[in-house]
Amino acid sequence: MAYSDKVIDxxxxxxxxxxxxxxxxxVGTGLVGAPECGDVMRxxxxxxxxxxxxxxxxxxxxxGSAIASSxxxxxxxxxxxxxxxxxxxxxxxxxxxxxxxxxxxxxxxAEDAIKAAINDFRVxxxxxxxxxxxxxx
Amino acid sequence: xxxxxxxxxxxxTPMDPRVLEAMLPYFNEKFGNAASRNHAFGWVAEEAVxxxxxxxxKLIGASEKEIIFTSGATESDNLAIKGVFxxxxxxxxxxxxxxxxxxxxxxxxKHVEKLGGKVTYLPVKEDGLVDLxxxxxxxxxxxxxxxxxxxxNEIGVVQPIKEISAIAHKYGALFMTxxxxxxxxxxxxxxxxxxxLLALSAHKIYGPKGVGALYVRRKGPRVKVxxxxxGGGHERGMRSGTLNVPGIVGLGKACELCGLEMExxxxxxxxxxxxxxxxxxxxxxxxxxxxVDHRLPHVANISFKYxxxxxxxMAMKDLAVxxxxxxxxxxxxxxxxxxxxxxxxxxxxxxxxxxxxRFTTEEEIDYAIKVTKEAVTxxxxxxxxxxxxxxxxxLNSIEWAEH
Numbered sequence: 001m002a003y004s005d006k007v008i009d010x011x012x013x014x015x016x017x018x019x020x021x022x023x024x025x026x027v028g029t030g031l032v033g034a035p036e037c038g039d040v041m042r043x044x045x046x047x048x049x050x051x052x053x054x055x056x057x058x059x060x061x062x063x064g065s066a067i068a069s070s071x072x073x074x075x076x077x078x079x080x081x082x083x084x085x086x087x088x089x090x091x092x093x094x095x096x097x098x099x100x101x102x103x104x105x106x107x108x109x110a111e112d113a114i115k116a117a118i119n120d121f122r123v124x125x126x127x128x129x130x131x132x133x134x135x136x137x
Numbered sequence: 138x139x140x141x142x143x144x145x146x147x148x149x150t151p152m153d154p155r156v157l158e159a160m161l162p163y164f165n166e167k168f169g170n171a172a173s174r175n176h177a178f179g180w181v182a183e184e185a186v187x188x189x190x191x192x193x194x195k196l197i198g199a200s201e202k203e204i205i206f207t208s209g210a211t212e213s214d215n216l217a218i219k220g221v222f223x224x225x226x227x228x229x230x231x232x233x234x235x236x237x238x239x240x241x242x243x244x245x246x247k248h249v250e251k252l253g254g255k256v257t258y259l260p261v262k263e264d265g266l267v268d269l270x271x272x273x274x275x276x277x278x279x280x281x282x283x284x285x286x287x288x289x290n291e292i293g294v295v296q297p298i299k300e301i302s303a304i305a306h307k308y309g310a311l312f313m314t315x316x317x318x319x320x321x322x323x324x325x326x327x328x329x330x331x332x333x334l335l336a337l338s339a340h341k342i343y344g345p346k347g348v349g350a351l352y353v354r355r356k357g358p359r360v361k362v363x364x365x366x367x368g369g370g371h372e373r374g375m376r377s378g379t380l381n382v383p384g385i386v387g388l389g390k391a392c393e394l395c396g397l398e399m400e401x402x403x404x405x406x407x408x409x410x411x412x413x414x415x416x417x418x419x420x421x422x423x424x425x426x427x428x429v430d431h432r433l434p435h436v437a438n439i440s441f442k443y444x445x446x447x448x449x450x451m452a453m454k455d456l457a458v459x460x461x462x463x464x465x466x467x468x469x470x471x472x473x474x475x476x477x478x479x480x481x482x483x484x485x486x487x488x489x490x491x492x493x494x495r496f497t498t499e500e501e502i503d504y505a506i507k508v509t510k511e512a513v514t515x516x517x518x519x520x521x522x523x524x525x526x527x528x529x530x531x532l533n534s535i536e537w538a539e540h
Binding site: 003011014017019031032033034035036037038039040041042059060061062063064066067112 | 443444445446447448451452462471481482483486518519520521522523524532535537538
């Protein structure tokens with residue numbers, strides 16, 4: 001199976017690799033997946049006083065598509081309000097990276113990581129987490 | 138040095154140019170049907186097949202009458218297991234094999250179960266070897282066949298074949314071995330090893346794809362298998378179908394070359410493999426899978442903890458290797474062979490198989506070492522698990538959201 005150019009680009013030159021201070025109340029951290037399943041994503045957001053994401057970082061254990069999905073997610077997150085970030089859909093990632101069906105779970109994981117990071121930020125700041133109504137198949 | 142570098146010789150091998158040369162005339166000017174007994178075209182083809190039969194037999198210490206040509210090892214495995222089950226069903230209905238066999242053996246055994254047979258799938262020890270005491274305990278008066286592979290395709294471990302066949306024979310069972318990875322790589326002798334049936338394939342030994350053989354013992358005991366395909370009664374009635382003359386000529390030549398060069402090749406490749414393994418296990422948290430003392434000379438299966446195999450292969454640009462990672466297969470399950478060694482799923486996901494071959498050079502191995510080290514380092518920089526490990530966090534203490 002060949003990878004799309006965009007997956008290769010994100011994989012070869014991953015954007016925003018790194019770690020934010022997870023103890024800061026301005027940082028939300030999402031850790032999703034499991035080592036046994038072959039992919040784990042950690043996605044972090046730095047949020048300013050206007051609820052805008054000013055920085056995003058990731059680290060991912062997984063295949064090329066998982067790494068590319070999380071790299072792309074961090075790019076999209078920067079500059080978005082957390083409300084807009086909540087609207088990022090895994091199918092947007094699938095489309096942008098031209099992921100084949102067998103790799104759709106990588107985009108689902110990225111969406112889960114975004115939502116987990118936002119909810120971590122919300123809980124830290126006294127807000128209720130937002131339950132996702134979406135059901136992935 | 139040509140890029141990309143092929144280090145997946147357990148999957149298939151490039152054809153040796155000498156094999157191709159031997160085959161070429163049999164595609165056109167010597168096109169006869171080996172079963173045409175009444176004219177020169179047939180005689181020429183038959184002579185070529187007979188010669189190839191001797192070449193194959195010689196490599197495994199057999200007689201040429203004991204070689205049945207097939208379309209490859211999958212067919213040989215199927216013919217042996219289903220054919221023995223059918224032929225010896227009055228004697229018993231129990232077959233013993235192991236969980237680390239190739240799918241051709243495992244699925245043929247599953248088929249036998251559907252026909253009412255009983256199959257025991259023996260576990261293996263942590264190093265991939267069969268526990269002889271466990272094998273002996275599994276033997277019953279109903280056991281007609283023990284089928285255990287010679288060398289494993291994923292980790293390269295070589296089973297104690299002599300001891301296994303002795304146990305099978307002690308209980309009156311036949312011993313069959315899928316020797317696809319071992320034949321032509323290490324000495325295999327059907328008499329010294331006590332083998333009654335043996336499957337081999339041409340494309341793993343620098344021959345063409347689509348041709349293989351089944352060795353079927355003729356003396357002490359005389360073994361028979363029921364044909365699994367109906368037709369003209371070729372191959373002593375055990376495998377009908379017009380013989381693939383060019384393929385068979387290629388298999389014969391490939392066997393001859395292995396016989397001549399195997400000993401020096403095994404030495405050369407084990408030196409290169411050991412170098413690769415020594416250099417790569419310098420990396421922290423890297424582990425060799427399977428027994429290293431009883432192993433094929435050209436294989437190393439290494440897990441690089443905290444990186445995922447498919448991601449790793451993508452970073453190992455210009456290297457053709459394979460991984461036990463789930464992501465490389467359609468099943469989303471990591472390698473059943475690695476899991477049966479007791480490896481955790483995450484270590485199975487992190488494995489890379491290096492398979493060296495006749496055309497592998499030291500320069501290529503040096504390059505592979507460099508590229509692999511860089512790739513592992515690159516991916517560990519990206520890995521949240523590696524970061525946690527470095528911070529001293531016990532990954533087992535985390536509640537992972539399985540998906």
